[in-house]
Amino acid sequence: MATDGGSSRVIAGRYRLCARLGRGGMGIVWRAVDEVLGREVAVKELRLDETLSADEARQLRERMLREARIVAGVRHPHVIVVHDVVVEDEQPYIVMEVIDGGSLADRLASQGPVSPAQAARLCLSLLGALRAAHARGVLHRDIKPGNVLLEAGTDRAVLTDFGIAQVAGATTLTEYGAFVGSPEYTAPERMAGGQTGPESDLWSLGVLLCAAVTGESPFHRDSLGGVLHAVVMDEIRPPSAVAPLLPAVHGLLERSPERRIDAVEAERLLSAYVTTGTMPPVPAGYTPAHADVRVAERAAMPVDMPGFPADATPSSVPSATSAAALSEAPVPREPGRRRSRRSALIAVALVVAVAGAGAGAAAFLLDRGQDHDDPPASSAPETTHTTEPPSETSGDPSPGPTVTVTEPGGDGRPKVPAGYRIAQDAEGFSLAVPRAYVRERQAPRVFYVSADDKVRIGIKSTKPVPGGPMAAMRSAAAKGPDNNPGYRDGRVTETTHNGRTAALWEFTWDGFTEKEGARHTLDLTWEEGGRMYDVWVSAPLARKGEAKRHFDTALDTFGVRGGR
Known part of the structure; x- marks a missing residue:
């Protein structure tokens, strides 16, 4: 690890910056020592470009402090802990627990995919973190392997980087007309500019579940257009390695958010698999909790999104499928409808997304930043x-x-x-x-x-x-x-x-x-x-x-x- 610019700096009279742990779009994360309590911490430092206007710099500072408030309010063993927030020379710093170990993305790159059982345990931990966040009205909106830290020695999964999270009812400090997040892990309703809720985070968790056992997102493509097409329109064909987890994967990757399984059902399926080695099917006629609320919230959302048939439930997909059969069993298409009409509607949804739906300022933008x-x-x-x-x-x-x-x-x-x-x-x-x-x-x-x-x-x-x-x-x-x-x-x-x-x-x-x-x-x-x-x-x-x-x-x- 580099020590450039860190070893001689002490902020707030107590935090000595020692070594650079990483760098992202908003700043640098340092390994540091709290010289008052004598413990190691991680310090996230906002580094402002000197060419930014005063208003742009102010917004970035407010956004970072907002992230700190969000994370500090979500207390869970699998959510990064915020110890302190300090401002020195008008620069904000977030002081967090330090996690010795890399991200899930690092693990996949260096060691390859994990077993279905490991992936199920990992996602159970993240489900707990999401339920805690959602209970406080916080949507993470950027769940991906790079934002999941794995503690060395324990493999404790820790959800981090709430930089683009959204709090229900709060004004977002983001750019107008921009779309944020990582496209391969983003729910189709967000792509189409519809209102989103906890189920959008659950879609991202479903993608992460696939990525953990295969090494990459099932929506990975070589271009942004290809990713959009895959997320919103292509048949979803889970790789054969996903077979043991298929009921949960199909339930989480249901394109209609009203029909997507909720956190309680996902937890039931994954817990059963971890305990017994077999994942039960989703109950026949399953309806997610508060589905009527979901429908009301999304009345204006583009309709006819491809996914399960209108008269089917996730349980209509076999709970145990052979590797050979998987390649023959994509997510079922809607019967009795002409594909050309649905394709045209999906093309319209993509145009809506590309025309600037959504909000935020981070790694990925569709139009007005596309x-x-x-x-x-x-x-x-x-x-x-x-x-x-x-x-x-x-x-x-x-x-x-x-x-x-x-x-x-x-x-x-x-x-x-x-x-x-x-x-x-x-x-x-x-x-x-x-x-x-x-x-x-x-x-x-x-x-x-x-x-x-x-x-x-x-x-x-x-x-x-x-x-x-x-x-x-x-x-x-x-x-x-x-x-x-x-x-x-x-x-x-x-x-x-x-x-x-x-x-x-x-x-x-x-x-x-x-x-x-x-x-x-x-x-x-x-x-x-x-x-x-x-x-x-x-x-x-x-x-x-x-x-x-x-x-x-x-x-x-x-x-x-x-x-x-």
């Missing part, structure tokens, strides 16, 4: 073609969500190289990125990320700073050792970009974790149209050539809405 590929506004002729994410079904040519890829031509801009696409970003710029890269947003940057999460293209638009691009890059480089463990070979060079003064910062560093390994980063900043743009690519050192190619392509094709 990676969509609409042709840029221009009087010059352009050639476009459409692609459809591949469906796992066959025989019925029902339409899926359409992604438009733009091949510029006739306007003087470089042609998009093979394997790339133009991303017309909602932040007001466009650029070419590899086709499989997925958009994420961690304020104040927008990222386009490779499927293996190892290569990242980052773009930031801010107000110009005194001294221009060179001053901005020199300031960033001066902080390089603090923000980038193992920082070395850093250099800032004055250059130009499309005739405008620019500054290039290039450096090598060790990544935030030992597993991440040595990385190389290229970063160019320039001013255009009254804004300062910053484009960088970071990749493993062994993929330095690939990173340079993506960097050059991004800069060659970069355009600002209303300008070049």
Whole structure:
């Protein structure tokens, strides 16, 4: 673990920051020592970008303090414990229990899937945490393996990162029109912009249950469009490894939230499996508790979502299914309806989602923060073609969500190289990125990320700073050792970009974790149209050539809405 920037700092007169444990969209988590009580703690520090406006910085501070209040109010053995909240020099810090051990995502990456029994015990722990949170009106909204910590030696599962949680009746400190969460683990009703409740967290738990025994989400695809299609429209075909847990999986991954099993029923099924090794079926005619309330709350939600037949219950799916039969037994389709009509409605639901439904500001946004590929506004002729994410079904040519890829031509801009696409970003710029890269947003940057999460293209638009691009890059480089463990070979060079003064910062560093390994980063900043743009690519050192190619392509094709 790196100690850069930590070992000499003491906050609130008692918490000595010792080693960096991790870094996320809102800041850095440190291993620290409470020098008053003589115990180790974890301290989450909000790191604000100096280019943020005073109002933006204030909102981020309020959001972090809100997270602390939410977590402190949910007391459960499987929810991270908040010890203290301090503010020093206007910077908030959350002091939490330290969990020695990595996340479930780390476990799956290093050791592979767990057994069905282990997965059932894990999800039982998380069900308890969710029931405690839901009882206080708190929805987590981002349940995924990366947000589940596993304590070394005990394997105690701890739910963490309530940064985008929602409290019933509370005003959210998030961006208008944005969608938050991790798309592979997000419930279809959230994708479609419908009102959500505890059942949306239960869908995410069902996806996590599958991921624990297979190594990845059943909705994993190579593009955002593919993920959307899989979550909202594709037949759900649980892998054969999920067979022992099938009743719970089918009950939790019921696309209609009104028909999805609730926490009590999920707990009954998983507990029975842990105790007996066999999971019972969902009772015939099962209706989740308060289903009438669910229906009333979602009266305006898009209807006809695919899932179980209208006259079926989760118990209609066999409770014991062979591996061979699993591949032949997707979630049943609705009888007596034409698939074309349902597909059209689902396409509409996807359009609703892409048009900016939902709320929040975190890793993933759909429109007004979406990676969509609409042709840029221009009087010059352009050639476009459409692609459809591949469906796992066959025989019925029902339409899926359409992604438009733009091949510029006739306007003087470089042609998009093979394997790339133009991303017309909602932040007001466009650029070419590899086709499989997925958009994420961690304020104040927008990222386009490779499927293996190892290569990242980052773009930031801010107000110009005194001294221009060179001053901005020199300031960033001066902080390089603090923000980038193992920082070395850093250099800032004055250059130009499309005739405008620019500054290039290039450096090598060790990544935030030992597993991440040595990385190389290229970063160019320039001013255009009254804004300062910053484009960088970071990749493993062994993929330095690939990173340079993506960097050059991004800069060659970069355009600002209303300008070049």
